[in-house]
Amino acid sequence: MSNTQPAAVASERTLLKARRVNFAWDRTPLHWVPGDPFTTHTINVLHLLLPAGERWFIHVYRQVLPYIHDEELRQDVIGFIGQEAMHSQAHDDVLPHLKEQGLDPTPYTAQVDWLFEKLLGDRTLPPGRARKWWLLERVATIAAIEHYTAFLGDWILNADELDRRGADPTMLDLLRWHGAEEVEHRSVAFDVFMHVDGSYRRRVRTWATAFSALAFLWQRGARFFMENDPSLLEGKASFGQFYRSGRRGTLPSTPSMLKSIPRYLSRAYHPSQEGSTAQAVDYLTRSPAAVAAEARTTEAR
Amino acid sequence: MPPALPLPRLRTVAVAAGAALLAKRALRRRIRKSPLWPLPALDEPISGRLQRRSTTGRRLLVTERTSPADGVVRLRLEGPDLPAWEPGAHLDLVLPSGLVRQYSLCGDPADTGAYTVAARLVEDGRGGSREVHTALHEGMEVEVRGPRNRFPLTEAPAHLLIAGGIGITPVLPMLRRLAAEGADWHLLYGGRSRATMPFLEEIEKLGAEGGRVTVVPQDEAGHPDLAAALADTAEGTAVHCCGPQPLMDAVAAALPPGRTLHLERFSAAGTDPADAEPFEVELRRSGLTVPVAADQSVLAAVRAELPHVPYSCEQGFCGTCQQRVLAGEVEHRDELLTDVERAQAMLICVSRCRGGGRLVLDL
Numbered sequence: 001m002s003n004t005q006p007a008a009v010a011s012e013r014t015l016l017k018a019r020r021v022n023f024a025w026d027r028t029p030l031h032w033v034p035g036d037p038f039t040t041h042t043i044n045v046l047h048l049l050l051p052a053g054e055r056w057f058i059h060v061y062r063q064v065l066p067y068i069h070d071e072e073l074r075q076d077v078i079g080f081i082g083q084e085a086m087h088s089q090a091h092d093d094v095l096p097h098l099k100e101q102g103l104d105p106t107p108y109t110a111q112v113d114w115l116f117e118k119l120l121g122d123r124t125l126p127p128g129r130a131r132k133w134w135l136l137e138r139v140a141t142i143a144a145i146e147h148y149t150a151f152l153g154d155w156i157l158n159a160d161e162l163d164r165r166g167a168d169p170t171m172l173d174l175l176r177w178h179g180a181e182e183v184e185h186r187s188v189a190f191d192v193f194m195h196v197d198g199s200y201r202r203r204v205r206t207w208a209t210a211f212s213a214l215a216f217l218w219q220r221g222a223r224f225f226m227e228n229d230p231s232l233l234e235g236k237a238s239f240g241q242f243y244r245s246g247r248r249g250t251l252p253s254t255p256s257m258l259k260s261i262p263r264y265l266s267r268a269y270h271p272s273q274e275g276s277t278a279q280a281v282d283y284l285t286r287s288p289a290a291v292a293a294e295a296r297t298t299e300a301r
Numbered sequence: 302m303p304p305a306l307p308l309p310r311l312r313t314v315a316v317a318a319g320a321a322l323l324a325k326r327a328l329r330r331r332i333r334k335s336p337l338w339p340l341p342a343l344d345e346p347i348s349g350r351l352q353r354r355s356t357t358g359r360r361l362l363v364t365e366r367t368s369p370a371d372g373v374v375r376l377r378l379e380g381p382d383l384p385a386w387e388p389g390a391h392l393d394l395v396l397p398s399g400l401v402r403q404y405s406l407c408g409d410p411a412d413t414g415a416y417t418v419a420a421r422l423v424e425d426g427r428g429g430s431r432e433v434h435t436a437l438h439e440g441m442e443v444e445v446r447g448p449r450n451r452f453p454l455t456e457a458p459a460h461l462l463i464a465g466g467i468g469i470t471p472v473l474p475m476l477r478r479l480a481a482e483g484a485d486w487h488l489l490y491g492g493r494s495r496a497t498m499p500f501l502e503e504i505e506k507l508g509a510e511g512g513r514v515t516v517v518p519q520d521e522a523g524h525p526d527l528a529a530a531l532a533d534t535a536e537g538t539a540v541h542c543c544g545p546q547p548l549m550d551a552v553a554a555a556l557p558p559g560r561t562l563h564l565e566r567f568s569a570a571g572t573d574p575a576d577a578e579p580f581e582v583e584l585r586r587s588g589l590t591v592p593v594a595a596d597q598s599v600l601a602a603v604r605a606e607l608p609h610v611p612y613s614c615e616q617g618f619c620g621t622c623q624q625r626v627l628a629g630e631v632e633h634r635d636e637l638l639t640d641v642e643r644a645q646a647m648l649i650c651v652s653r654c655r656g657g658g659r660l661v662l663d664l
Binding site for chain 1: 337340341342343346347348349350351353354355356357358359360380395398399401444446609611612613614616618619620621
C-alpha cells in the first residue's frame with residue numbers, strides 16, 4: 001500500500017543550522033506595506049504568535065529528545081530547535097519597535113503567552129501514560145502548525161507582489177529568512193510525529209484544533225492591530241479584505257489555503273512533497289541578514 | 302414510516318436560529334466591551350519583554366572622530382533615545398566587515414543622544430581595532446548592540462582604580478561619578494608614554510585635589526608600583542582594574558585580603574581558546590561530576606554523561622543549552638543572556654568556569 005504511506009522526497013533534505021541574524025528596525029515604518037495597513041497588520045500577527053509559539057515548540061522538543069532513536073532525525077531536531085529559537089527571538093525583537101510606533105502589542109501577546117505557557121504547557125500529570133499522551137498530543141499539534149508555517153514560508157518566498165508595492169526591505173528579509181528556514185526544516189516536525197507516534201486519528205484531531213486555533217488567533221490579531229493602529233480612524237479587519245488581498249497577491253489566496261487542507265490530511269502526505277528546498281537555500285545565500293550571519297559565524301571560528 | 306413532523310421541526314429550527322442570533326449579539330456586545338475577551342492573559346507577559354534584544358542592531362551615526370592620544374581614536378556615535386548605561390558598560394560594534402568587537406563606553410551616561418567609545422590600534426590584533434581606525438569615519442553609520450555591563454562600579458567605602466593604557470576607557474566614567482559624589486578614590490594609571498595615554502588632562506583635573514591620581518608612563522617611571530598602591534588601601538576597598546592581562550594578573554596576585562577585586566577583560570580574553578583552563582562541573586540532580594578539558598566545552602563534557610541535554614548552535618547565540626547555575630563563578634562567553642539572566646544561568650556550549658574552579662549545574 002505504498003500510496004497510503006507518507007513518501008519523503010530524499011533530495012529535499014538539507015543540513016539544518018541556526019543563523020545568527022540581526023535586523024535594525026529603526027527605519028521600518030508602521031505600515032511597512034505602503035498604503036496597505038490591512039496586509040501589514042495581517043502579516044504582523046506573526047510577531048504576536050511566533051515569539052511565544054516557537055518558544056513552546058522548543059520547550060516541547062526538549063522533552064521529546066529522549067524518545068528519538070534515529071541519529072539523523074536527532075540531528076535534524078537539534079538544528080530545528082536552534083532555527084526556531086532564532087525565529088522566536090527575531091520576531092520578539094520586533095515587538096518593542098511596534099510599541100515605539102504607538103501600537104502596544106502587550107495586551108494581545110500576554111494572552112498568547114498564557115495560551116502557550118499555561119494552556120499548552122506542562123500540566124500536572126502523573127508520570128507515565130498521561131504525561132506521554134500530552135507530549136504526543138503537543139508533538140502532533142506542532143506538526144500541524146509546521147504544515148502552515150511551511151505553506152506560509154513557501155508563499156512569502158514567492159510573494160513578488162510585496163516587492164512591487166515597495167514593502168520595507170528589512171521586514172521582507174526577516175519574513176523571507178524565516179520562511180526559507182521553515183521550508184528548509186518543513187519535514188522535521190512531521191518526521192518527529194511519525195517517529196514517536198504517527199497515529200492518523202491523532203493527526204486529524206490535532207490538525208482540526210491547530211487550524212481552528214490559528215484561524216481564531218489570526219483574525220483576532222488582525223482586528224486587534226487594525227482597531228488599535230494610532231494612524232487609522234476607523235480601522236477594521238474583515239474576511240473580504242483578506243480575500244481581496246489574496247487575489248492581489250499581497251497575502252496568501254483563500255483557495256490556495258483551502259487546497260492545502262486535504263493535502264495535510266492525505267495518508268500519503270509528507271512535507272517534502274511541497275515547497276522547494278533549493279529555492280529556500282538560494283534565498284538564504286542572498287538574504288542580507290543570513291549573509292551577515294554567515295560572516296559573523298565564520299569569524300567566530 | 303413514522304408520520305412526518307414538519308411543524309415541530311420548523312419550530313426547532315426557528316428556536317435554534319433565534320438562540321444563535323441572541324448568542325451572536327451577546328458575544329458582540331461582550332467583545333465590544335473588552336475586545337480581547339475571552340482569553341486569559343499571563344500575569345507577567347514574556348513576549349516583547351525579554352530585554353535581550355539579541356537580534357536587533359541599532360544604526361548610529363559617527364558624528365565625531367578625534368584622536369585623544371597617539372594611536373587612539375575616539376568616536377561619538379549619535380542616535381535617538383539610546384538605552385541608558387552605567388559606568389563600566391561596553392558596547393558591541395558590528396564593523397562593516399561583520400566583525401563584532403566590544404568597546405567600553407567612555408562618555409557621559411546622562412547623554413541619551415550619543416555613545417562615546419575609544420579604540421587603540423593593535424598592530425598584531427585580530428583586525429577589529431584596525432578596522433575601527435581605517436574604516437569608520439565621520440558621517441558613516443555603524444551598527445551597535447548593547448550596552449551591557451559586566452564591570453559595574455560597586456558600592457564601597459573606598460575605591461582604588463587601576464588602568465593600563467586603553468583600559469582607562471571604562472574607568473573614566475567611574476572616576477567622574479566618584480569625583481561628583483565626593484567619594485574616597487584613587488587612580489593608578491599606567492601607559493607606555495604620556496603621548497599614548499588618552500584623557501590625561503581631564504583625569505589630572507579630576508584628581509587635582511588631594512593627589513588622587515598617580516600617572517605612571519613607562520618611559521619616565523617604569524612599571525606602576527602595584528604592591529605599594531594596594532598596600533595603601535584600607536580594608537573594604539573595592540579595586541577595579543582594566544588593562545592588559547599581565548597587569549590584571551599582577552593585581553590579582555598582589556591583592557591584600559579584605560579588598561574586593563573587579564576585573565574587566567576588555568581585550569576579549571576568554572574568546573581565545575588558548576587561555577581556556579580545565580575545570581570540573583558537578584551535575585547536582587544527576588549526582589555526577591564531570592571533568593571539562595581545556596579544549597572541551599561544558600556541553601561536550603555533559604553530553605558524554607547525559608546524551609539528551611538540549612543544545613543547537615554551539616556558538617552561544619540560540620540559547621537552547623541554557624542551564625541554571627547553582628554555584629561557581631561563570632565566565633560568560635555568549636552573546637545572548639542579559640546581565641540579570643547571567644546572575645543565575647549560563648550557556649554551556651561556550652561559557653566556562655572562571656579560573657579553573659568548579660561549577661554546579663542544576664542538571
